Amino acid sequence: MPAFASDLARLRPDEIAVRDPNQSFTWSQVGEILNRVANRVLAADLGERRRVAVFAENAAETAFSHLGCLLGSTSTVPVNFHLTAEEAAYILVDSDSRIVFVGPETLERGIEAARLARLQGLLIDIVGWDVSHQEVTDWSAWLEAGDPSDPSLEVVPRANLLYTSGTTGLPKGTELPPTMFAGGSTMAEHLEGMKINRFADYGTHLVVGPMYHTGPLNGMRLLVRGVPMVILAKFDAESTLATIQESKTESSVMVPTHFVRLLALPDEVKAKYDVSSMKLVAHTGASCPVDVKRAMIDWWGPIFTDAYGATEVGTTCSISSVEWLANPGSVGRAVPPFSVLVLNDDGDEVAANTEGRLFFKDATGRGVIYPNDAEKTKAANISPGVFTLGEIGYVNEAGYVYITDRFSDMVVSGGVNIYPAEAEQVLVQHPGLLDVACIGVPHNEMGEELKALAIPRDVKNPPDAKEVLAFCRERLSHFKCPRTIEFVDDLGRNTMGKINKRKLRAPYWEK
Missing domain, CATH: 3.40.50.980 (Rossmann fold)
Incomplete structure (x- = not known):
């Protein structure tokens, strides 16, 4: 087993290393499972990118899949378990994942996602725990076929590929950044880091x-x-x-x-x-x-x-x-390798305690990178290593950052990033709607929630609000859909077709 697990198994033989609501594992058991996972993926043909997807709810097996694959020089792609089969299939294809791990809650969607991905030419297998299906390799059987001996520590560590919702409606894949990934040229160096x-x-x-x-x-x-x-x-x-x-x-x-x-x-x-x-x-x-x-x-x-x-x-x-x-209210001071910049609309830096657009400068020059999309990478950085998280705020004399508003469309509900474009692209297809804009409005528990403002085709006879929301939920993951809808006469589009969403949001936040 990995050295850390064997040492702990010797020093703390009875200690529970991993526990979930249904099961628990000692250090010795964890070590053997991780070895088997690592050696299975090391022996597998995972293509040049060596990626696998984990499409499962929280469980011990979810953790073992991620860590075991890491030890086996494989990049895992965590897939939001709320996604529909179609949404998950897009990620499987875009990431070139060759295995998708599923649990009982995601079994049917995982099977359908793999089927859709195969239609696009992806070679992908399905491995699942606590499930029984002819198209899915049982987790226990898959593990049993793995070599329990220690995997090589000379293999290359590979960062996770994570997907964030996109402003254009399609998720963007981004590798776990160096600030969160230990790096190293070998697994031995990575484990030390x-x-x-x-x-x-x-x-x-x-x-x-x-x-x-x-x-x-x-x-x-x-x-x-x-x-x-x-x-x-x-x-x-x-x-x-x-x-x-x-x-x-x-x-x-x-x-x-x-x-x-x-x-x-x-x-x-x-x-x-x-x-x-x-x-x-x-x-x-x-x-x-x-x-x-x-x-x-x-x-x-x-x-x-x-x-x-x-x-x-x-x-x-x-x-x-x-x-x-x-x-009170500050999100703190910038941490290395980042420094903070507050810019006005002309791109000039403003004085302390002056509100403006918040940007961060990465001293390494890396900034934001989307491996599969050079154009999105370029658009995310206004200059090499200088990027924004889409928010407005100020910095006081001591360097503490305060967030006051957001200039990007992104909505953060319960800690989850939601980009309105995804729901807008679905809702605009509703036969009873002429135009739609989705915005974030206050919510006592979630911080904010997504709200749709829609222009009906027939102002005197608008569609039923519940039916419109159901239309969206049938086509998109529920967490991406608006919770409420309000019918309006105008969205304020300018001659270029753009909407000032800060202006649309303002009345709700001023209440």
Whole structure:
């Protein structure tokens, strides 16, 4: 088994290394599983890119697929388990994945996605756990055929390829950036680099978010440092508190929506559980409302670190709870290799405390990269290594960044990035609609939600709102669809056909 697992199996033979709601594994068992996965993919013909997709809900097998494939010099592609078969098929083809791992919840969609991908010429196999289907290789049987001996440490480590929704409606693939990937020319160097992790100084790590996000995936990599992991299948506020108390977890990655749901529990429920074991919680996904973060600090203590950034680049700003209490509302100061720039509409840098468009400069010159799309890569960087996450804000004299608005169309709902273009392209096909624009509007729990503003073809007899929303949900993953629709007379398109979405959003945020 890998050296880290064999050492831990010897030193802590009875310790549970990985636990999910249905099963648990010791270090010895984890080591053997990872070896078998690594050797299976090392022996497989995975094409030049050596990629496989993981299209499954949170489970121990999800973590083993990612980490085992990494040890086998294979890039894993985490696929959002909410996607439709058609959406998943696009990612399978675009990433050139040669295996797709599925669980029982994604079985049927995974099979259909693979079928659609094969129609486009992709050679792909399906491996699944807790399933029985003639088109799917059983996970246990697949593992059994793997060599349990230690894989070579001279192989090349390959970063994850992650997909973010696109402004044009198609997802964009981006490799896990150097700020989040240990790199190295060999697996031996990579494993050594993986030891540098801010969570590594703490005990059991709690995974509450979906493992297609970069934050929860970090928990999987902590196994290399000998940090045990507890995986929740889905987030539930009270179950999270119960798990913290039972497993004495010490770290986690969450989003502000998790905090809102935890705080919404009745006081008597919150008082039932001991959360004093928690030592570090990083929160990502969206800026956290001041009252929510202050309430969490009052409850759990000053253990929170805000990691503001994006999948494409990693963390660009960070702030501890102590710093935040002195600078409430800030997302922190820029962290190396990034520096922050605030520019006006003419592209000139503005003075401290002056609102403008937020840009970041990557000292390495890398910036944002989309491996399969040179044009999108070029469009994402206004100059080499200088990019924006699409938000408006200011920087104070001490260098602390504050977010005040967004100039991109992106909506962040519950920590999930949603690009309105995807829903707009579906809704505009509805026979009862003439034009559509989707915007983000306030939502107490999710931060914001997607709302459709639509011009009906027949103003006097508009289509039924519920039917229009159902039309969208039948064709697109539900999380990408608007929750509400409002019929309007005009969207304010200019002579170039463009819409000022900041203007459309303003009335809802001013209420």
